[in-house]
Amino acid sequence: MTLPLEEFDFIVIGSGLAGLSFAASVAQHGRVAVLTKAEISESNTQWAQGGIAAAVGEADKWELHEKDTMVAGGGINDPDAVRYLVQHAAESIDWLLSLGANFDREDGELALGMEGGHSHHRIVKHADRTGWEVERTVVQAVRSNPAITVFERAYVTQLLVEDGRCIGAVAEIDLLGTRAFRAKAVLLATGGCGRMYQHTTNPRVATGDGIGLAHDIGAKISEMEFMQFHPTTLYHNQLRSFLITEAVRGVGGTLRNHNGRRFMYDYDSRLELSPRDVVARAIEAEMKKLETWCVYLDTTHLSPELLKHEFPTIWEKLESIDIQMDRDWIPVVPAQHYSCGGVNTDIYGRTSIPGLYAAGEVARTGVHGANRLASNSLLEAMVFARSASLAAVKELQPKVTQCQVGQVKSISEADAVRIRRVLQHQMTKGAGIVRTNDGLSETETVISKLIKEYERLPEAPFSAYALETRNLIIAAQYVVKGALQRHTNVGLHYNEDLVTV
DSSP: EEEEEOSEEEEEESSSHHHHHHHHHHHGHHHHHHSSSSSSOOOOGGGSSOOEEEEOSSTOHHHHHHHHHHHHHTTTHHHHHHHHHHTTTTHHHHHHHHOOOOOOOTTTOOOEOOOTTTTSSEEOTTTOOOOHHHHHHHHHHHOTTTTTEEEEEEEEEEEEEEETOOOOOOOOOOTTTTEEEOSSEEEEEHHHHHGGGSSBOOTTTTTTTTHHHHTTOOOOOOOOOOEEEEEEEESSSSSSSSSSOOHHHHHTTTEOTTTTTOGGTOOTTGGGGOHHHHHHHHHHHHHHHHHOOOOEEOOSOHHHHHHHHHHHHHHHHHHTTOTTTTOEEEEEEEEEEEEEEEEOOOOBBBOTTTTTEEOOGGOOSSTTSSOOOOTOHHHHHHHHHHHHHHHHHTTTOOOOOOOEOOOOOOOOOOHHHHHHHHHHHHHHHSSSSSSSSHHHHHHHHHHHHHHHHHHHSEEEEEOOOHHHHHHHHHHHHHHHHHHHHSSBBBBTBBBBBSSSS
């Protein structure tokens, strides 16, 4: 069908820190449409507990932050992107402060935390709810800007391309139906794809939508095999995958196995403050060795005053299930947490498709390399969304005023539920923390069958859940393909049949 194009200067798909930082930055240069499939504040951003890494302490330097980032990433990071990130960290914190963000302070100065992989205290935080505070701040800035129009419950089904250039997007909007938008620049800020696994710290909206949209128009996507698993999520039937921030280990929390032994001595000299890939694999190995279902995070030697002050959300959540942080060991297991790969961009957010930009978890900036350093995610989202805004304002407005919109196939939700469960089970089994050639090959076969099954099934009325499932299959295909093509172990990619770099 042919639809008129509603005109904006900029389109943002997603409403996490990346999308809203971009929107706030370009709003002074034109009208902005923010399309988000849920409510504006529902994103991975608000669930971030840890904080934002920035070398703002007296004894710290951006060069040290740069080195820590490169080490965590296995040395395959893009050095130019890493340097851009760390050199723009302090000004990004200042920008959030100017918008009214409240970060922890000590004697009037920012109170800086420590997390795994960092050589200095450099984590700017708001207790254990940094993501919530950051999201609150940028949502308020966007809501109060008359140049920005937010469309909630707006599911983007396709990107529009004219003469090889991205010129807009089509969305199914609750109560409004199908709408088409044009703009001189479109930003993908759709977040992660953790829902392809059975256990993830990601919210329900993390379904790889940006990967699916970019894939459909031929944008370059890479390094999806570097899937980060957070080492410490709560093991509990009702609250599975509740995140226990790395900062708990930063203040002295230790890991113990079922025998009560502090096992990190067997795996790395940095102990509990080793990079996440090291800690997650150590926990996985310990669980297999002792044939147990979890390990334990021990904070009983820390003062209750410290724990309550630093981790009020975690303290309250654990107390609700009769776990006292100062008295009980916390049962933990690893869970999928973050995708380091994604849609390829340069340091100005430009993808391989002119007019299309990407920022945040959906993007592969090259900053993380083979493994993301703790608390670099919120920083990356903000720094590169704002750098993308610098390039986006220079784009020229497309002249096309209407477009032919194709139908994106949806299937019944019952079929989508079944397909998604098969995918999640297989990805957890064959493309998790520790992989094998046979497991990856089997997973590749299963994914191929699921793609064909989706295409073969009868078409059904539009369902966001069904299209999300399709996007998860596409994203999973990139994960497995990348893992099969990587012939050495580095960072988050660990294949028992390969050698480790």
